[in-house]
Amino acid sequence: MSNQLKYVLDETQIPKFWYNLTADLPVPLPLVLHPGTKQPAGPADLEPLFPMALIEQEVTSEREIEIPEPIRDVYRMWRPSPLYRARRLEQALGTPAKIYYKNEGVSPAGSHKPNTAVPQAWYNKEAGIQRLSTETGAGQWGASLAFAGALFGIDVTVFQVRVSYDQKPYRRALMETYGARCIASPSDQTDSGRAMLALNPTSPGSLGMAISEAVEIAAKDPAVKYALGSVLNHVMLHQTVIGQEAIKQFEMAGDDPDVVIGCTGGGSNFAGIAFPFLGLQLRGGRKRRIIAVEPASCPTLTRGTYAYDFGDTAHLTPLMKMHTLGSTFMPPATHSGGLRYHGMAPMVSHVHELGLIEARAYHQKACFDAGVQFARCEGIVPAPESTHAVRCAIDEALRCKAEGKAETILFNLSGHGHFDMGAYINYFEGRMIDQNYDEGALATALSELPAVAA
Numbered sequence: 001m002s003n004q005l006k007y008v009l010d011e012t013q014i015p016k017f018w019y020n021l022t023a024d025l026p027v028p029l030p031l032v033l034h035p036g037t038k039q040p041a042g043p044a045d046l047e048p049l050f051p052m053a054l055i056e057q058e059v060t061s062e063r064e065i066e067i068p069e070p071i072r073d074v075y076r077m078w079r080p081s082p083l084y085r086a087r088r089l090e091q092a093l094g095t096p097a098k099i100y101y102k103n104e105g106v107s108p109a110g111s112h113k114p115n116t117a118v119p120q121a122w123y124n125k126e127a128g129i130q131r132l133s134t135e136t137g138a139g140q141w142g143a144s145l146a147f148a149g150a151l152f153g154i155d156v157t158v159f160q161v162r163v164s165y166d167q168k169p170y171r172r173a174l175m176e177t178y179g180a181r182c183i184a185s186p187s188d189q190t191d192s193g194r195a196m197l198a199l200n201p202t203s204p205g206s207l208g209m210a211i212s213e214a215v216e217i218a219a220k221d222p223a224v225k226y227a228l229g230s231v232l233n234h235v236m237l238h239q240t241v242i243g244q245e246a247i248k249q250f251e252m253a254g255d256d257p258d259v260v261i262g263c264t265g266g267g268s269n270f271a272g273i274a275f276p277f278l279g280l281q282l283r284g285g286r287k288r289r290i291i292a293v294e295p296a297s298c299p300t301l302t303r304g305t306y307a308y309d310f311g312d313t314a315h316l317t318p319l320m321k322m323h324t325l326g327s328t329f330m331p332p333a334t335h336s337g338g339l340r341y342h343g344m345a346p347m348v349s350h351v352h353e354l355g356l357i358e359a360r361a362y363h364q365k366a367c368f369d370a371g372v373q374f375a376r377c378e379g380i381v382p383a384p385e386s387t388h389a390v391r392c393a394i395d396e397a398l399r400c401k402a403e404g405k406a407e408t409i410l411f412n413l414s415g416h417g418h419f420d421m422g423a424y425i426n427y428f429e430g431r432m433i434d435q436n437y438d439e440g441a442l443a444t445a446l447s448e449l450p451a452v453a454a
């Protein structure tokens with residue numbers, strides 16, 4: 001069909017393996033270090049926080065990790081997700097480019113996050129764990145883990161960044177509907193939260209702070225494990241179902257992307273769409289442009305330093321080599337809570353350092369311009385985080401128009417924005433501002449990076 005709009009795989013075509021980019025990397029990933037000794041961290045160091053099956057996935061260099069059948073069975077609730085051709089957007093832009101997007105907003109929780117929440121909950125269940133603690137920025141990850149916890153009978157406690165807890169009561173209600181307990185962070189429930197409140201009683205919170213609280217709960221109670229919605233290798237791994245499906249869908253479409261785009265908070269939806277394509281390239285296939293898009297107010301890849309740093313504010317996590325703005329850096333509050341993180345996935349940082357991907361930063365108003373234009377053509381209201389990928393895709397399509405090139409552009413629509421309409425109201429009422437981060441605060445945070453022998 002020449003004017004086909006969507007490419008849909010059937011349930012039997014849900015990937016049977018997660019793809020591990022580590023196997024194809026030309027240079028191995030730097031090791032993770034113990035926060036105290038600064039020596040390489042072993043599986044035993046991670047055991048208080050994660051079940052052994054996930055720790056093994058964190059360190060393995062096997063190319064393919066089999067997806068257990070009970071997880072594929074849950075994936076069937078929304079996977080394979082559709083690949084769309086954005087023909088109406090192409091027309092509106094008057095571009096010769098072909099724009100495709102993978103719609104991860106079709107999951108029950110509304111984003112790509114259940115792709116890893118479900119396996120994380122399942123492996124914990126298999127290990128006999130009944131309680132999980134986690135953090136959430138925009139509420140998308142917390143809702144996803146709450147959903148997965150409901151399926152497998154696991155109690156979930158979510159530390160929600162204060163600013164999003166206040167701005168997004170419906171996202172909190174969604175988590176509670178799935179049965180999770182939701183606490184605004186910083187809170188008085190943990191030592192790290194109390195210390196942060198003592199410094200600033202009206203702190204808007206940050207992902208780094210909420211991670212400290214969730215990690216502390218798990219580290220202190222052997223009955224509780226911790227789950228992280230991004231950054232770690234096993235999270236990148238789980239998200240590769242996105243790109244693997246997209247490769248099959250492009251075969252159906254008889255097309256192949258020249259440019260692959262994803263927004264980046266901790267890096268997981270970007271890795272999910274990009275790594276399977278990057279793997280093809282590293283195994284001898286064609287080279288594509290792969291672009292990570294981040295907020296200009298929290299520009300981890302484009303402005304951060306590539307160094308060992310903590311994943312959280314209270315310095316409870318292992319040290320990871322990544323692009324970082326410094327773990328004490330407090331990014332300005334924006335409507336893209338899920339992109340407001342000081343660090344970046346070590347795997348995404350590594351491929352950026354190797355020159356295998358590009359990075360770009362946008363301010364939020366330009367992203368909402370793109371999100372609204374996309375909604376008016378394609379009908380789907382993107383999550384604020386996802387509007388960053390939409391902005392970049394539109395800019396690439398306009399570049400193609402200027403250059404008279406019919407390139408094929410693929411972006412990941414990581415989630416829908418139905419719980420973010422408050423942000424859209426701000427945008428329409430002219431109350432949205434583009435905030436710059438404080439250069440002085442960034443310099444201070446970077447000067448506080450932990451000293452690690454080269």
Ligand SMILES: Cc1ncc(COP(=O)(O)O)c(C=O)c1O
Binds near residue numbers: 112137138267269414
């Ligand atoms: C819809 C959506 N997109 C993107 C992100 C950013 O996370 P990541 O970079 O791990 O995909 C989030 C995080 O909460 C999100 O909710």
